[in-house]
Amino acid sequence: MTSPLPPLVTALENTLIVSCQAYPGEPMRDPRTMAQIAAAVENGGASAVRAQGLDDIRQVKNTVDIPVIGIWKDGDHGVFITPSLDHALAVIDSGADILALDATDRPRPDGRTLDQTVQQIRSRFDGPLMADCDSAPSAHHAAELGIEIIGTTLAGYTPARPKTTGPDLALLTELADTLPNTSMLVAEGRVHTLDQAAAAKAAGADAVVVGTAITHPTSITRWFHHAATGA
Numbered sequence: 001m002t003s004p005l006p007p008l009v010t011a012l013e014n015t016l017i018v019s020c021q022a023y024p025g026e027p028m029r030d031p032r033t034m035a036q037i038a039a040a041v042e043n044g045g046a047s048a049v050r051a052q053g054l055d056d057i058r059q060v061k062n063t064v065d066i067p068v069i070g071i072w073k074d075g076d077h078g079v080f081i082t083p084s085l086d087h088a089l090a091v092i093d094s095g096a097d098i099l100a101l102d103a104t105d106r107p108r109p110d111g112r113t114l115d116q117t118v119q120q121i122r123s124r125f126d127g128p129l130m131a132d133c134d135s136a137p138s139a140h141h142a143a144e145l146g147i148e149i150i151g152t153t154l155a156g157y158t159p160a161r162p163k164t165t166g167p168d169l170a171l172l173t174e175l176a177d178t179l180p181n182t183s184m185l186v187a188e189g190r191v192h193t194l195d196q197a198a199a200a201k202a203a204g205a206d207a208v209v210v211g212t213a214i215t216h217p218t219s220i221t222r223w224f225h226h227a228a229t230g231a
Contacts, residue, residue: 003181004181004182005128005148005181005182005183005184006128006148008067008097008098008127008128009098009128009148009149009184010184011047011067012047012048012067012149012184012186012206012207013184013206013207014206014207015046015047015048015207016045016046016047016197016207016208016209016210017046017047017048017049017050017069017186017188017207017208017209017210018038018041018046018048018049018050018209018210018211018214018215019049019050019188019209019210019211019212019215020034020037020038020041020049020050020051020056020060020211020215021034021050021051021052021056021211021215021216022034022215022216026218028217031053031055031056031058031059031060032059034051034056034059034060035056035059035060035062035063035064036063037215038051038060038063038064038068039063039064041214041215042064042065042066046066047066047067047207048066048067048068048069048097048098049064049066049067049068049069050068050069050070050071050100050209050211051068051069051070051071051096052070052071052072052073053072053073054072054090054091054094057070057091057094057095057096058094058095061094061095061096061097062095067097067098068095068096068097068098069096069097069098069099069100069130070091070092070094070095070096070097070098070099070100071091071099071100071101071132072087072088072090072091074087075109078106078107078109079102079104079106079107079108079109080102081100081101081102081132081153081154082099082100082101082102083101083102083108083109083110084108084109084110084112084117085110085112085116085117085120085121086110087101088101088117088121089121089124089125092121092124092125092127096127097127097128098127098128098129098130098149099121099125099127099128099129099130100129100130100131100132100149100151100153101117101129101130101131101132102132102154103131103132103133103138103139103141103142103147104132104133104134104135104138104154104158104160105137105138105141106158114141114142114145115145118145118146118147122146128148128149129147129148129149130147130148130149130150130151130186131143131145131147131149131150131151132151132153132154132188133150133151133152133153133154133155134154134155134156134157134158134160134161135155135158135160135161135171136171136174136175136178137160138154138160139152139171139175139179140178140179142183143179143180143182143183146182147183148182148183148184149183149184149186150175150179150183150184150185150186151186151187151188151209152167152168152171152172152175152185152186152187152188152189153188153189153209154189155167155168155171155189156168156189156190157189163190164190165190166190166191166192166193166196166199167187167188167189167190167191167196167199167200167203168189169199169200169203172185172187172200172203172204172205173203173204175204176203176204176205177204184206184207185204185205185206186205186206186207186208186209187200187201187203187205187207187208187209188208188209188211189209191208191209191210191211191213192210192212192213192223193213197210
């Protein structure tokens, strides 16, 4: 049976996607550095990279051969992952192969609903979309809109669900059993160990995103510092 998903999406099945991001003010907050990290994880077997910010997307796209999932974070509360239609179109224009955006039911800063935003995006972009979801209802709504990739990115970061230690395995299990085959389920959020990545896959994720544990040396150093010093 032919998959209803486009080849760009089906190629991500049973793979690792790596999120290459640095926070403002950090030593690695430079598009060239993020592109070098993207190249390094490509060499390590990543099937795609998730890049944040227009300059990063452009630089990463010019550096790697694997697909770039683009986002634009603007702000630090409420809806801030590709929060508006203008943000989405700018990400597309920057060269992203896949556009990711907040797919929760929270108010969007431009006043559009997710439905309206997706409709406008589809009229200008024929590539796949990724929905950053916080719950089963938001994931199912995104799937109903035809969004090809459903991520658990925001689970535990809104009031919809409690924050778990590690990925939200209960949500992954529920979605694996209930999402239609027109969407791919991707585990994202707090995947910090090999065991957690394996558990996310076992819970039903079609692919796993890892970010901090691979690409954020400040956080990794803090983990080891705590283990070594007890501080």
